[in-house]
Amino acid sequence: MTLTGEFFAFMALALVAIIGGVLLLNLNKVVHMVVALIFTFVAIAGIYILLNAEFVAAVQVLIYSGAITIIMLFGIMLTKPYDDEGESASNGSKWRRILLFLGVVGFAFAVYVGIYNFPIDQVPSNLHENNTLEVGKALYSKYIIPFEFVSVLLLASLIGAIILAKREDKEGDSK
Amino acid sequence: MSSVPASAFLALALILFCIGLYGALTKRNTVIVLISIELMLNAVNINLVTFSKYGMAPSITGQVFALFAMAVAAAEAAVGLAILMSLYRNKKTVNIDEMDQMKH
Numbered sequence: 001m002t003l004t005g006e007f008f009a010f011m012a013l014a015l016v017a018i019i020g021g022v023l024l025l026n027l028n029k030v031v032h033m034v035v036a037l038i039f040t041f042v043a044i045a046g047i048y049i050l051l052n053a054e055f056v057a058a059v060q061v062l063i064y065s066g067a068i069t070i071i072m073l074f075g076i077m078l079t080k081p082y083d084d085e086g087e088s089a090s091n092g093s094k095w096r097r098i099l100l101f102l103g104v105v106g107f108a109f110a111v112y113v114g115i116y117n118f119p120i121d122q123v124p125s126n127l128h129e130n131n132t133l134e135v136g137k138a139l140y141s142k143y144i145i146p147f148e149f150v151s152v153l154l155l156a157s158l159i160g161a162i163i164l165a166k167r168e169d170k171e172g173d174s175k
Numbered sequence: 176m177s178s179v180p181a182s183a184f185l186a187l188a189l190i191l192f193c194i195g196l197y198g199a200l201t202k203r204n205t206v207i208v209l210i211s212i213e214l215m216l217n218a219v220n221i222n223l224v225t226f227s228k229y230g231m232a233p234s235i236t237g238q239v240f241a242l243f244a245m246a247v248a249a250a251e252a253a254v255g256l257a258i259l260m261s262l263y264r265n266k267k268t269v270n271i272d273e274m275d276q277m278k279h
Contacts (some may be wrong), residue, residue, distance in 0.1 A: 004178040014187045021194035021214065030204055037210060040191070044217055051184065053224045053238045055243075060220075062247055068213055068252050075206045075256045079269045101201050108193045115189065118182040118229075125233030133237045135242070143239055150246045157250035164257035167264070 010050055017043035030076050034069055041065040052127040055135045181229035184221060192218035205262075205269045209255045216248045 020040030024033050041064040048057035127134070139147050191214060198211035205223040227237020263269055 007178050010179045010183065014183075017176075018190055018194070024210070024214070025194060025198055030207060033207055037214065041217065044191075044221060044248060047184070047187070047221060048224055050179070051224045051228045053227070053241070056220075056224055056238050059242060059245060060217075064213070065216065065250055068249065070226050071252060071256060072206055075209075075259060077218065078260060079206070079263045080267070097201055100197065102179055104193050104197045107196070108189060111189050112186065115182050115185040117234060118180065122181070122229060123231070123233055125228055127233060127235065127238075129229055131238075135238055138235045138239050139220055139242075143243075146243060146277075147217065153250055154246065157254050158210060160251045161257035164254070165260040 006050060009046070013043045013046040016040070017047070026106070031073065034072050038065050038069055041069070055132040063076065076081060079139070181225055184229075188211050188218040188221040188225070191215075191221070203272060204249040205259050205271050205274070206256075208271060209252060209259070212255075213248060213252060218243060220244055 017040045020036050020043065023036035024040070027036060028156070029032050041060065045057040045060040048054075048060060102116070195211045195218060197212035199208050199215065202208050202211065223237045223241045224243065225237075227233060227235065227241075230237070259269065262274060266273065268274075
């Protein structure tokens with residue numbers, strides 16, 4: 001691991017991503033949590049650029065830091081925010097939190113043992129040449145059927161979301 | 176060759192996944208739980224793109240798979256929020272501890 005520009009870019013982006021995630025856990029207001037997570041999403045887009053995935057990075061900025069953040073803000077504003085995280089921090093819930101934290105740390109340690117000194121040698125790749133063109137070729141030739149299924153899935157979820165969120169007419173009101 | 180090892184990217188994805196897991200299990204607001212699940216899906220996408228570059232046989236497939244995962248995540252967020260809206264209309268709360276009934 002030598003000190004190059006790529007290394008410093010990775011460290012900065014990883015730091016921003018992790019700080020955004022920690023702020024998500026620690027902030028008190030719900031809207032602040034969502035805004036903190038935008039930092040994480042944009043930093044992850046930068047990580048994708050480091051990994052020669054420019055098209056995925058652009059989609060990440062559009063979908064996650066654009067669409068999903070806005071839709072979550074709509075969800076917060078259309079419901080009454082439940083800000084009091086510490087209000088019902090009774091003894092039982094504190095113990096539950098500590099146990100959950102220990103469990104998550106144990107999971108992280110187990111996976112870290114697996115990925116530490118990841119043994120695969122680096123193979124030279126040509127992913128950086130015409131990345132978007134290659135993604136398009138793969139999507140429209142090899143993965144054309146899953147691509148069409150994704151469009152069906154999006155249509156189904158669109159209709160399902162509308163039907164679920166639609167205000168049901170009361171029987172007495174419509175007459 | 177790249178100066179950042181593949182395990183560094185995998186470790187970043189692991190940390191983000193654990194943050195999302197802890198948030199999804201402890202937060203009380205349902206919107207925040209949904210957002211934590213999105214964070215976990217993002218961490219998995221980092222892994223997919225990392226293996227598309229540093230895997231045994233580098234190819235574009237990992238990036239295509241990450242795009243599919245993003246599409247499914249967007250659909251999941253939309254349907255999850257629609258369910259949350261309809262629950263909120265019936266119970267007037269977004270506290271996840273009070274959503275313990277399948278009927279209202």
